[in-house]
Amino acid sequence: xxxxxxxxxxxxxxxxxxxxxxxxxxxxxxxxxxxxxxxxxxxxxxxxxxxxxxxxxxxxxxxxxxxxxxxxxxxxxxxxxxxxxxxxxxxxxxxxxxxxxxxxxxxxxxxxxxxxxxxxxxxxxxxxxxxxxxxxxxxxxxxxxxxxxxxxxxxxxxxxxxxxxxxxxxxxxxxxxxxxxxxxxxxxxxxxxxxxxxxxxxxxxxxxxxxxxxxxxxxxxxxxxxxxxxxxxxxxxxxxxxxxxxxxxxxxxxxxxxx
Amino acid sequence: xxxxxxxxxxxxxxxxxxxxxxxxxxxxxxxxxxxxxxxxxxxxxxxxxxxxxxxxxxxxxxxxxxxxxxxxxxxxxxxxxxxxxxxxxxxxxxxxxxxxxxxxxxxxxxxxxxxxxxxxxxxxxxxxxxxxxxxxxxxxxxxxxxxxxxxxxxxxxxxxxxxxxxxxxxxxxxxxxxxxxxxxxxxxxxxxxxxxxxxxxxxxxxxxxxxxxxxxxxxxxxxxxxxxxxxxxxxxxxxxxxxxxxxxxxxxxxxxxxxxxxxxxxxxxxxxxxxxxxxxxxxxxxxxxxxxxxxxxxxxxxxxxxxxxxxxxxxxxxxxxxxxxxxxxxxxxxxxxxxxxxxxxxxxxxxxxxxxxxxxxxxxxxxxxxxxxxxxxxxxxxxxxxxxxxxxxxxxxxxxxxxxxxxxxxxxxxxxxxxxxxxxxxxxxxx
Numbered sequence: 001x002x003x004x005x006x007x008x009x010x011x012x013x014x015x016x017x018x019x020x021x022x023x024x025x026x027x028x029x030x031x032x033x034x035x036x037x038x039x040x041x042x043x044x045x046x047x048x049x050x051x052x053x054x055x056x057x058x059x060x061x062x063x064x065x066x067x068x069x070x071x072x073x074x075x076x077x078x079x080x081x082x083x084x085x086x087x088x089x090x091x092x093x094x095x096x097x098x099x100x101x102x103x104x105x106x107x108x109x110x111x112x113x114x115x116x117x118x119x120x121x122x123x124x125x126x127x128x129x130x131x132x133x134x135x136x137x138x139x140x141x142x143x144x145x146x147x148x149x150x151x152x153x154x155x156x157x158x159x160x161x162x163x164x165x166x167x168x169x170x171x172x173x174x175x176x177x178x179x180x181x182x183x184x185x186x187x188x189x190x191x192x193x194x195x196x197x198x199x200x201x202x203x204x205x206x207x208x209x210x211x212x213x214x215x216x217x218x219x220x221x222x223x224x225x226x227x228x229x230x231x232x233x234x235x236x237x238x239x240x241x242x243x244x245x246x247x248x249x250x251x252x253x254x255x256x257x258x259x
Numbered sequence: 260x261x262x263x264x265x266x267x268x269x270x271x272x273x274x275x276x277x278x279x280x281x282x283x284x285x286x287x288x289x290x291x292x293x294x295x296x297x298x299x300x301x302x303x304x305x306x307x308x309x310x311x312x313x314x315x316x317x318x319x320x321x322x323x324x325x326x327x328x329x330x331x332x333x334x335x336x337x338x339x340x341x342x343x344x345x346x347x348x349x350x351x352x353x354x355x356x357x358x359x360x361x362x363x364x365x366x367x368x369x370x371x372x373x374x375x376x377x378x379x380x381x382x383x384x385x386x387x388x389x390x391x392x393x394x395x396x397x398x399x400x401x402x403x404x405x406x407x408x409x410x411x412x413x414x415x416x417x418x419x420x421x422x423x424x425x426x427x428x429x430x431x432x433x434x435x436x437x438x439x440x441x442x443x444x445x446x447x448x449x450x451x452x453x454x455x456x457x458x459x460x461x462x463x464x465x466x467x468x469x470x471x472x473x474x475x476x477x478x479x480x481x482x483x484x485x486x487x488x489x490x491x492x493x494x495x496x497x498x499x500x501x502x503x504x505x506x507x508x509x510x511x512x513x514x515x516x517x518x519x520x521x522x523x524x525x526x527x528x529x530x531x532x533x534x535x536x537x538x539x540x541x542x543x544x545x546x547x548x549x550x551x552x553x554x555x556x557x558x559x560x561x562x563x564x565x566x567x568x569x570x571x572x573x574x575x576x577x578x579x580x581x582x583x584x585x586x587x588x589x590x591x592x593x594x595x596x597x598x599x600x601x602x603x604x605x606x607x608x609x610x611x612x613x614x615x616x617x618x619x620x621x622x623x624x625x626x627x628x629x630x631x632x633x634x635x636x637x638x639x640x641x642x643x644x645x646x647x648x649x650x651x652x653x654x655x656x657x658x659x660x661x662x663x664x665x666x667x668x669x670x671x672x673x674x675x676x677x678x679x680x681x682x683x684x685x686x687x688x689x690x
Contacts (some may be wrong), residue, residue, distance in 0.1 A: 015298040018274045018673075019323020019416040022265075025371060026415060028402040035384040036310075046371060047382030048664075065298045095320045096300040107304035112514070113507040120299055141323060189556040192341040199413045203316065203420045205427040208316065210417070234623075238310060 007056035009153065012076050014062025014069050015096055019086035019141040021045055021061050027144055037155060053079030057154045061132075062125045063089040067094060070121070070130055077131040082154055085127045086147065088126050088140035092212050093246035095140075097106035097124040098248055101255075118203060125246065135160055138193045140210035140243040146195055163194045166214035167207050170198035186226050188239060191217035191249070212244035219253035236259045261285060265651065265659050267456045270667065272372040272382070274324050275674025277464070279511075279663060281644055281651065288648035291641045293667065295511040297674045306627040311337050311618050312423050312594060318614070318629065319417050322673055324367065327360035328410065328607030330421045331482055332614040332629075337366075337423045339497070340601025340618055341594060348587035349425040351580050353436075356411045356421070357481045358577040362404025363415065363487075364608035365528075365566040365573070368671045369456065370397030376665040377459040380556070383675060393455060396448055400570070403445045407577060411661050425591030435581045442581060446574040450546050453567035457550035461661070466646050468639065469521060470530035473606050479538040479572055480531060482605050487534060488524065489555075496604035499613050502613040505630060515675070523638035525672060526610030528565035529556060543572040559643055559669040566671075596622035607632050609671050633672045640670050 011021050024044060027034065034040075035165050041051035058080035064070050077083055081232040094101065099107055108115035127133055137150055137160075146162055155158040163169075167189040171178065179185040179201045187206035189198065193214045200207045213219070219240065228234050240254035265281040278294040302321055309317060314333040319326035325624045327376040331353060338345070370393070371383040380386040387394035407414040410430055412418020419428050471492065473484035486502075487493045487503055497513075505514035518524045533554040536544065547553060552561070603614045610632030643666050644651075651659040 013276065015300055017320050017323040017326075019320075019326070022323045022367075022416060025367065026401075028398040028406060030406070032384070032387060035387075038383075040384060044276075045268060045274060046272065048375075050384070065300070076375050085564050094300075095302075095305070095317060095542070098305040099301055101285065102305070107301045110304035110307070111299065111301050117509045117636070119297055119509060120655040124300075140320065141414075156379065196414075200419050200427075203428045205419060205422075208419075215482070235310070238313070242317070 006037065006039040008040035008051065008053070009038040009151075010055040010058045010080065011018040011040075012042075012046070012058060012060045013044065014060065014073065014090065014127075015061030016087065016089045016094065016182070018045060020059070020090075021059070023086075023142050023147055024059075025143050027148065028255055030148060034151065036103050038151065042240045051211040054081060054134060055079060056081050057151070058083045060085050060090050060127050060130055061087055062128060063093045065121050065124045066119055068119070068179050073127060073130050082125075082134040083131065084135045084137060084150055085133050086137050086142050088138065088212060088243045090127045090254050091136045091138055091247075092126050092244040097246035098241065101241065113204060137162070139195050143195050143197070147186060160165040164215045165194050166190055166217070167192040167194055167196065167198050167211065170196075174198055174202065176201045179204060184229060186231055186239065188222070191222050196254070208242065209239065209250065210243045212247045217249050219249050223253055223257065233257045242248040245255055262289065264408050265656070265663055267660060267664060268282050269603065270664060272375070272668060273672050274322070277672070277674045279644070279667065281648075281663060283648055283652050286649040286652045288645040292510045292643045293599050293637055293641050295513040295637070295674055297470075297513070300361050303627045303629055306529070309624050311616065311622050311624055313438070314616060314624065314627075315421055315523060316417075316518060321629070321631070324364055324673060325360060325607045325609065326417050327356055327421070328605060328612050330418065331357060331605045332603040332612045334423050334603070335419065335482065336601040336614040336616050337594065337618070338601070338604030339603060340599030340616060341597060343424060343592055343594065345425050345587070345592055346587050348429070349591070351584065351586070352411060352426060352429065353482055355580040356418075356579055357579070358521070358529055358573040359404045359407025359411065361573040361608050362577075363401055363408065365570050366397050366401035366404060369452070369563055369566050370394060372403070373668050373671070376661070376668060395451070395587060400445050400448050400452070403441045406441065410438065412432060416429065416451060422591055424576065424594045425587070425589070427590065428574075429586050430589040432584055433584060439578060439581050442574055442578040446542070446571065446578060448572040449574050453550060453564065453571060454547055456563050457552060461558060461560045462650070464560060464647060464650070466559070466643065468530075468557060469518065469524040469612045470533050471518070471524045471611065471635075472531040472534045473525045473611060474534060475538065475677070477538070477541070479535055479576070479682050481608050486604060488518075489519065489534065492518070497602040499602060499604060500615070500628075502634050504662075505632070505634065511637065513634050513637060515637045516630060517638060523642050524635065526632050527562065528569050528608075529559065529562045530610065530681060531606060532556065532565040532568060539568065539572055540575045543568055546571050559666065562671075563668045609633060609673055610635060631673070633674065636670045636672065640667055640672065643669070
């Protein structure tokens with residue numbers, strides 16, 4: 001029976017830990033079906049094969065931290081019909097965006113004996129700051145079910161059905177006891193984007209914001225609450241400035257708290 | 260005399276971004292570079308001024324493939340700074356968690372990244388068309404490892420339930436027991452995987468290495484033990500800096516480690532296997548002996564067999580830990596907000612992972628040092644390629660490139676970890 005041509009999928013990596021692209025390989029039950037529905041045309045971590053573009057969907061992991069990568073992402077955009085960023089690095093600059101708030105030369109000296117051997121920009125920035133992005137999937141790392149939803153949406157030519165409310169809402173939906181109310185544990189859930197299924201509170205831990213800001217978050221109110229709970233100013237800043245430090249609302253809130 | 264260049268600009272089936280460059284003059288390698296162009300992410304610098312309790316979460320982001328290793332080395336180092344001991348049940352849960360990561364990482368490498376080299380496929384998905392049962396079995400085993408991490412850690416990548424002092428929430432006995440049927444299946448499957456890989460054709464290549472691994476009085480090493488080597492080294496984790504130095508070379512954003520006064524050394528599954536064969540469980544040891552895989556093994560291409568044996572070990576141990584689990588009285592110990600200096604070294608899937616933290620009065624980190632396994636193995640990988648030069652010189656360009664890439668994958672380099680990896684160029688110069 002003649003086969004329909006499979007759409008081409010490409011997976012690209014910039015500055016990152018490889019965890020978000022690993023999420024695709026962690027779809028153990030679905031991986032062979034995915035490879036059946038989509039042609040995995042470029043995915044360096046998984047295959048030596050390189051089919052060539054253009055690609056129907058490009059998944060982009062990682063942030064832009066070098067001049068070469070700032071050029072490379074333009075070439076990726078040019079060969080991609082749809083470009084989807086996966087994870088906090090690609091969507092907000094990642095943990096490495098903490099450099100944006102520090103003295104870069106000093107950071108280079110701390111890690112490398114020969115800073116002159118290293119080519120690196122002073123900032124770590126999201127893909128959308130460099131090229132148009134069709135969809136941003138949040139999380140550090142992304143959630144497997146959400147990744148499958150995004151792939152399936154693009155296969156069928158529809159928008160991904162990904163909620164933009166807060167982790168707090170997910171917690172209520174799941175019926176988890178509020179760690180902030182019940183235990184006095186600071187929790188980023190009220191201002192953090194949904195997607196993980198409110199994982200941390202289900203382990204009796206406060207959310208630490210790895211999915212980045214939810215839609216229209218009231219970060220100032222939460223920060224005041226943290227201070228009332230006894231969190232230091234530096235502590236409040238660290239809550240907002242961790243895995244999504246360069247994401248607008250988190251960036252601003254963090255900057256309004258000192259050490 | 261002819262010179263020839265073998266180069267791979269962006270190595271596939273490794274974690275992270277690296278390139279390979281080899282210039283051969285006749286049968287001699289004039290230059291071998293494992294180029295790591297993974298952009299640096301400056302973890303050691305950005306840890307300064309962060310709270311000590313954040314170290315496991317932040318350092319796990321160095322690597323999505325072995326986050327537990329980073330979390331474990333960070334926890335042990337900070338606990339050491341405060342003289343903190345966790346209770347035996349917490350220690351058992353950490354060991355179970357590490358078994359999960361070894362299974363997940365070893366299966367990813369063996370089935371998805373390395374076996375395609377031995378069987379001549381570009382990837383596991385293509386290999387699945389002619390070897391469907393082996394690929395499906397591998398994926399199911401990998402899933403069993405991930406299931407351990409998901410239960411104990413909340414999720415398999417960047418687990419959220421791990422903290423300095425223990426866990427946020429300790430699982431119940433019934434939650435753990437639910438893992439058991441798949442772990443018991445996995446143990447049989449791991450033995451079958453070892454028999455399958457033992458039947459592969461291995462290049463005849465041996466080299467003298469200084470093997471470095473942890474050694475524990477009565478366990479196969481994961482979280483604890485002294486750092487020992489095949490050349491007689493025997494030190495505690497806090498003595499690491501006096502014996503090993505990292506060097507910054509121009510072609511790499513990863514620092515290269517060497518043992519002071521000796522040079523390159525190898526850590527990882529082959530080193531652990533050679534130095535700790537007597538610490539394997541009876542079942543893992545018997546399985547290795549059945550296929551004639553016994554120490555000393557100095558053929559790096561057989562590292563895949565060491566991973567298979569360690570997978571048996573991990574399933575065996577995991578099942579044992581689940582059966583004997585009795586929840587801890589407290590899920591975690593309190594960590595004092597006090598100054599200190601702590602060192603931790605644990606066995607990541609790819610080899611020893613060293614962390615050192617200086618902590619100030621306010622509980623904030625003032626200095627951090629992290630030495631991942633791939634930085635430690637980078638020089639050995641280059642030396643392997645140098646030693647293989649006569650063989651590479653006799654192969655076609657395509658075959659030489661494939662062999663060189665396979666040799667790199669022997670050590671399962673994780674470039675994301677190291678850059679703190681690889682494009683292969685083989686350059687042959689005609690004279």
